[in-house]
Amino acid sequence: MVFTTYIFVFYFLPLVLAGYYALPPSTTWRNAWLLVTSYIFYGWWNPWFILLMLGITTINYLCSLLIARPDATARQRRWSLTAAVVLSLGTLCFFKYFGFFQVNLNHVLTLFGTNDTRMLDIVLPIGISFYTLHALSYVVDVYRGTTHVARFTDFACYIALFPQSVAGPIIRYNTVAHDLRTRSHTPSRFASGVTLFILGFTKKVLLANPLGSVADAAFGAHSPDTAAAWFGVLAYALQIYFDFCGYSDMAVGLGRMFGFEFMKNFDAPYQAESITDFWHRWHISLSTFLRDYLYIPLGGNRCTPARNYANIAVVMLLGGLWHGANWTFIVWGAWHGALLISERLAGRKPLYQRLPRPLRIACTFILVLCSWVWFRAESLPDALSYFHAMFGCAGKSDANILLAAQLYGPDKLAVLAVAMILLFVRRQAHEWSETLTWPKVLLLSPTFAFVLLVMFSQASIPFLYFRF
Amino acid sequence: MKTPSHFLITIFLALLLSVPLIQTATEASHGKWPGALEVFQYWPNPANLHAFERHLQDDSLTIQTLRPWIQATQYFALRDAGQQVLIGKNGWLFYQPGISAATQRPHRGESTTADALAAAIHFRDALATRGIRLIIMPAPNKESIYPDQLVSCEPQQHILDEQMRAFLDGCAKANLETVDLFSVYREARRNSPDLLYLKQDSHWSPFGVELAAQAVALRIGASVPTTGLYGHRIVSLTRHGDLVHILRSPVIEAQLAPESITTTQIYRTDTGGSYTDDTGSDVLVLGDSFLRIFEQDEPGSAGFIAHLAQRLGHPVASIVNDGGASTLVRQELSRHPQLLAKTKVVVWEFVERDLRLGTEGWQMIPLPSSH
Numbered sequence: 001m002v003f004t005t006y007i008f009v010f011y012f013l014p015l016v017l018a019g020y021y022a023l024p025p026s027t028t029w030r031n032a033w034l035l036v037t038s039y040i041f042y043g044w045w046n047p048w049f050i051l052l053m054l055g056i057t058t059i060n061y062l063c064s065l066l067i068a069r070p071d072a073t074a075r076q077r078r079w080s081l082t083a084a085v086v087l088s089l090g091t092l093c094f095f096k097y098f099g100f101f102q103v104n105l106n107h108v109l110t111l112f113g114t115n116d117t118r119m120l121d122i123v124l125p126i127g128i129s130f131y132t133l134h135a136l137s138y139v140v141d142v143y144r145g146t147t148h149v150a151r152f153t154d155f156a157c158y159i160a161l162f163p164q165s166v167a168g169p170i171i172r173y174n175t176v177a178h179d180l181r182t183r184s185h186t187p188s189r190f191a192s193g194v195t196l197f198i199l200g201f202t203k204k205v206l207l208a209n210p211l212g213s214v215a216d217a218a219f220g221a222h223s224p225d226t227a228a229a230w231f232g233v234l235a236y237a238l239q240i241y242f243d244f245c246g247y248s249d250m251a252v253g254l255g256r257m258f259g260f261e262f263m264k265n266f267d268a269p270y271q272a273e274s275i276t277d278f279w280h281r282w283h284i285s286l287s288t289f290l291r292d293y294l295y296i297p298l299g300g301n302r303c304t305p306a307r308n309y310a311n312i313a314v315v316m317l318l319g320g321l322w323h324g325a326n327w328t329f330i331v332w333g334a335w336h337g338a339l340l341i342s343e344r345l346a347g348r349k350p351l352y353q354r355l356p357r358p359l360r361i362a363c364t365f366i367l368v369l370c371s372w373v374w375f376r377a378e379s380l381p382d383a384l385s386y387f388h389a390m391f392g393c394a395g396k397s398d399a400n401i402l403l404a405a406q407l408y409g410p411d412k413l414a415v416l417a418v419a420m421i422l423l424f425v426r427r428q429a430h431e432w433s434e435t436l437t438w439p440k441v442l443l444l445s446p447t448f449a450f451v452l453l454v455m456f457s458q459a460s461i462p463f464l465y466f467r468f
Numbered sequence: 469m470k471t472p473s474h475f476l477i478t479i480f481l482a483l484l485l486s487v488p489l490i491q492t493a494t495e496a497s498h499g500k501w502p503g504a505l506e507v508f509q510y511w512p513n514p515a516n517l518h519a520f521e522r523h524l525q526d527d528s529l530t531i532q533t534l535r536p537w538i539q540a541t542q543y544f545a546l547r548d549a550g551q552q553v554l555i556g557k558n559g560w561l562f563y564q565p566g567i568s569a570a571t572q573r574p575h576r577g578e579s580t581t582a583d584a585l586a587a588a589i590h591f592r593d594a595l596a597t598r599g600i601r602l603i604i605m606p607a608p609n610k611e612s613i614y615p616d617q618l619v620s621c622e623p624q625q626h627i628l629d630e631q632m633r634a635f636l637d638g639c640a641k642a643n644l645e646t647v648d649l650f651s652v653y654r655e656a657r658r659n660s661p662d663l664l665y666l667k668q669d670s671h672w673s674p675f676g677v678e679l680a681a682q683a684v685a686l687r688i689g690a691s692v693p694t695t696g697l698y699g700h701r702i703v704s705l706t707r708h709g710d711l712v713h714i715l716r717s718p719v720i721e722a723q724l725a726p727e728s729i730t731t732t733q734i735y736r737t738d739t740g741g742s743y744t745d746d747t748g749s750d751v752l753v754l755g756d757s758f759l760r761i762f763e764q765d766e767p768g769s770a771g772f773i774a775h776l777a778q779r780l781g782h783p784v785a786s787i788v789n790d791g792g793a794s795t796l797v798r799q800e801l802s803r804h805p806q807l808l809a810k811t812k813v814v815v816w817e818f819v820e821r822d823l824r825l826g827t828e829g830w831q832m833i834p835l836p837s838s839h
Contacts, residue, residue, distance in 0.1 A: 006528065044521075047517075195476065398628060400571075405618045
């Protein structure tokens with residue numbers, strides 16, 4: 001089920017809210033209700049996926065019990081943690097990377113003149129990358145002693161919780177442990193959740209979806225000219241931001257409606273003045289997860305400079321690979337890793353540090369734009385040919401005359417202009433939703449009605465991060 | 469309302485609840501169970517769940533009522549006609565999937581030029597074993613002939629994209645007989661103010677029909693139009709084109725003036741009746757909706773088939789399938805062997821975009837047994 005669909009907005013959400021607030025104000029009952037409805041939400045794609053989620057939940061919960069046993073030895077605790085990590089990541093790797101492994105194995109076998117192995121057609125369960133990390137964060141935190149063992153229903157509710165289960169933000173157990181046990185519900189908190197939900201909904205329906213059609217046309221073109229290629233990657237940069245940021249806003253907003261407080265996932269990332277700054281603002285829940293559960297355990301920056309650079313490279317490569325089983329994501333991670341290392345070499349400053357701030361922002365934005373080419377392209381050759389087009393080396397095509405009609409319509413240009421302006425608005429959705437005033441409410445109410453009307457005329461377009 | 473928070477929550481919940489309540493009340497007033505309960509009638513597998521979700525949305529009274537108005541607002545305020553149609557200049561509309569077929573790389577599962585060429589050669593060779601000649605006529609996409617009505621470019625610019633160019637080159641190399649309507653129409657645009665395509669439709673105009681029929685008749689060898697068996701009369705009509713209907717918005721349709729079209733209807737001079745096919749003809753025409761327009765649609769007998777028959781001086785046989793010229797017409801031919809009994813020439817028309825988008829691709833279809 002997708003947040004911006006008819007069934008979610010008009011049937012699922014009202015029913016879940018009604019059931020939730022009709023139950024006695026005990027977290028036991030309400031968590032159980034959220035657990036059941038979250039499984040329905042998740043199982044809507046494929047009911048069999050619920051078993052997988054339940055399996056990951058159970059394995060990690062059992063491992064956490066073993067770790068937290070008072071009489072457990074250090075060795076038993078270590079083995080339990082290892083079992084949780086291996087089984088969880090093994091499941092993730094099987095569903096997400098086995099096909100990728102097979103394709104590359106077949107390439108190598110072909111080089112040596114050996115027959116291909118038979119390809120298995122494995123369906124990627126939606127959200128597995130996110131809830132696997134959720135589960136692992138819990139087990140690791142129990143191992144580190146930074147969190148206590150939860151009740152099973154609370155833990156299962158945390159893993160399945162529908163606002164964040166399929167595309168984040170990546171919530172660590174210890175940040176919601178308190179909310180799972182006891183949480184308050186006030187009209188102002190609920191209304192701030194509604195505000196964020198409406199803002200996220202608007203970003204997705206009014207901005208991300210129309211920009212997506214521009215990006216799709218440019219990246220799918222036979223041979224776009226230079227202007228079309230830059231226009232396309234700009235549209236994609238805006239699409240992925242408003243799509244994912246919109247989703248995150250909706251997730252945080254829904255969380256607030258049910259009394260949870262999730263972390264902010266974006267902080268005006270395209271206002272970043274360096275790549276280091278960008279990663280403090282983009283997909284914050286992932287970057288902090290990688291920092292705390294991978295970078296620091298590897299040694300972080302408390303080691304030799306060479307080891308530190310290697311740590312950054314490993315983290316960014318794995319971060320890239322986490323997004324998808326494709327060499328394009330690995331190169332995207334490598335691109336950002338190389339830029340982060342270059343800034344680390346220059347004392348955590350970009351090479352263009354001496355430029356005025358607007359130019360530093362512009363330079364960072366262009367570097368990020370180029371990285372999105374790797375991220376969006378379907379293969380490395382596609383990415384390279386797109387770079388050729390961006391830098392004026394593509395061949396000419398009669399069809400580019402028609403491509404212009406698909407890219408530069410007045411509706412598309414208007415959406416792009418609005419999106420560009422919103423990028424540089426100082427107050428982001430989170431801050432805006434903190435306090436509600438009458439002018440804000442009088443703006444939000446018709447906006448939500450209007451966006452629902454626009455949704456009626458759009459095809460259902462899933463969020464980009466559902467595929468990761 | 470005490471505070472802004474209370475007001476916002478009330479509006480939010482009212483919007484969320486109003487749609488299902490209206491729907492349920494309407495269904496109840498018609499004596500129906502709420503459609504939302506249908507989810508419990510079927511086993512919850514992905515197909516059933518998605519079908520339920522689709523039905524719930526399609527049956528929504530709110531959406532049915534409001535969508536046409538939203539579409540009209542988007543159409544007239546933002547010139548956004550949705551995923552199927554692009555708005556050009558001066559009231560011209562264009563079929564977006566056709567444009568995408570020209571601009572975009574093929575998706576997995578879509579046909580390629582090589583598939584089309586292989587099917588054409590296979591068909592030609594199969595017909596040749598029976599002494600039947602094949603003439604292929606790709607009908608240009610509207611935007612290939614009138615790109616200047618879609619985007620800013622040189623007046624009378626035309627487009628021959630890489631796929632069509634490769635197909636025509638491939639046909640020449642394989643000695644496949646083709647009628648190059650791209651050249652015919654290019655020449656006509658230079659010399660005549662008459663439109664070759666309808667503004668609101670994805671198909672050709674009566675003038676485009678006549679030029680195509682003339683070109684094919686010339687290729688077949690009937691260089692002088694025969695006037696004995698058939699006469700013609702002018703029939704005017706007004707209609708909205710298929711690109712208006714495809715929007716499925718009565719509001720837009722009401723706002724757009726229908727297009728006035730002057731067609732030339734073909735009739736038999738001996739009976740006075742409109743042109744009709746003869747399944748025993750020596751010319752068989754296969755094709756898609758380009759053959760249907762004006763022929764089977766109103767006014768009837770004014771399309772490509774009737775005009776070709778008039779120029780040949782005798783009726784032809786035909787198989788027409790909307791969007792199915794790539795494979796479905798040949799499948800239908802294989803089910804009707806009698807159509808080939810006296811055939812000497814097969815004319816095979818398909819629209820340019822079908823190189824990529826033809827229904828069922830470009831399959832190799834064996835000819836029916838000659839017995």
